[in-house]
Amino acid sequence: MIRVTRRYKFSASHRLHSDGFSDGENRELYGKCNNPHGHGHDYILEVRVAGRLDPVSGQVVNVSTLDRLVAAEVLDDFDHKYMNADVREFQEVIPTSENILGVIEKRLAAHWQSVFPGDGPRLEAIRLRETRRNLFELRAS
Amino acid sequence: MLITRRVEFSASHLCSQASLTPEENRALYGAAANPNGHGHNYVLEVTLAGDPDPSTGMVFDLKHLKEIIHQAVIEPMDHRFLNYEVPPFQKVVPTAENVAAEIWNRLQPSFNGGPARLQNVRLYETEDLYVDYSGDPQ
Numbered sequence: 640m641i642r643v644t645r646r647y648k649f650s651a652s653h654r655l656h657s658d659g660f661s662d663g664e665n666r667e668l669y670g671k672c673n674n675p676h677g678h679g680h681d682y683i684l685e686v687r688v689a690g691r692l693d694p695v696s697g698q699v700v701n702v703s704t705l706d707r708l709v710a711a712e713v714l715d716d717f718d719h720k721y722m723n724a725d726v727r728e729f730q731e732v733i734p735t736s737e738n739i740l741g742v743i744e745k746r747l748a749a750h751w752q753s754v755f756p757g758d759g760p761r762l763e764a765i766r767l768r769e770t771r772r773n774l775f776e777l778r779a780s
Numbered sequence: 781m782l783i784t785r786r787v788e789f790s791a792s793h794l795c796s797q798a799s800l801t802p803e804e805n806r807a808l809y810g811a812a813a814n815p816n817g818h819g820h821n822y823v824l825e826v827t828l829a830g831d832p833d834p835s836t837g838m839v840f841d842l843k844h845l846k847e848i849i850h851q852a853v854i855e856p857m858d859h860r861f862l863n864y865e866v867p868p869f870q871k872v873v874p875t876a877e878n879v880a881a882e883i884w885n886r887l888q889p890s891f892n893g894g895p896a897r898l899q900n901v902r903l904y905e906t907e908d909l910y911v912d913y914s915g916d917p918q
Contacts, residue, residue, distance in 0.1 A: 640912075640916055641912070641916070643877065643910075644912070645909055646907065646908040692877050692881065695797065697795070697872065697875035698875055699911075703810050
């Protein structure tokens with residue numbers, strides 16, 4: 640098996656708050672992340688791709704093509720944004736790192752086949768580092 | 781149990797295929813197709829799998845692992861131009877994928893029948909791009 644992992648960065652703010660809870664419950668559940676004005680992180684996103692090593696090009700995936708997809712579907716929309724207000728999915732869903740990974744997976748999956756058709760590279764996993772201490776990983780379905 | 785040893789080497793390379801035009805190579809490999817080459821500080825992580833020996837408490841002697849990596853990888857590749865100096869990269873494009881696979885092929889014979897098996901080779905071409913290879917290009 641051969642896998643290529645590409646690392647990206649974006650800086651964004653968010654606020655963790657659920658309308659289903661009282662203000663007190665939100666503060667209790669989300670702690671500092673419930674601060675009404677939000678706060679931000681320098682997120683690190685890793686996109687892991689698995690596939691066949693093409694004997695001619697020597698590549699599993701064309702990294703420039705992957706970069707363009709990730710920029711168009713994720714970075715252009717997320718970087719230097721307030722996710723709760725600026726990213727459409729987070730009008731409905733709380734932008735926890737778990738949910739951010741879910742949204743990123745859906746966005747990449749929606750365009751994957753058109754960008755990498757046939758038995759090309761497949762999306763294997765995405766990882767999101769919110770801070771040095773918090774790392775989240777989602778195996779792509 | 782897995783154990784991983786990390787080493788670094790610095791080398792230059794360029795990515796292009798002789799059968800393609802300069803424009804086609806540029807489209808496929810981007811800046812890496814520059815005809816005069818460019819370099820990286822590669823970081824290599826070699827992972828072995830095995831059970832700790834009950835008497836030594838070790839999966840594999842790390843000094844020995846260091847020597848194997850040095851002989852198979854660092855000595856031939858460090859401060860070299862991969863395309864000109866390191867076979868098979870006169871004929872095979874030294875992408876990160878191919879360099880990782882070549883490193884696997886060079887290391888693997890040292891672990892045949894030994895106390896630990898070669899589990900994975902992770903090669904960082906830059907901090908933002910790495911390849912994991914575990915022996916099967918498919």
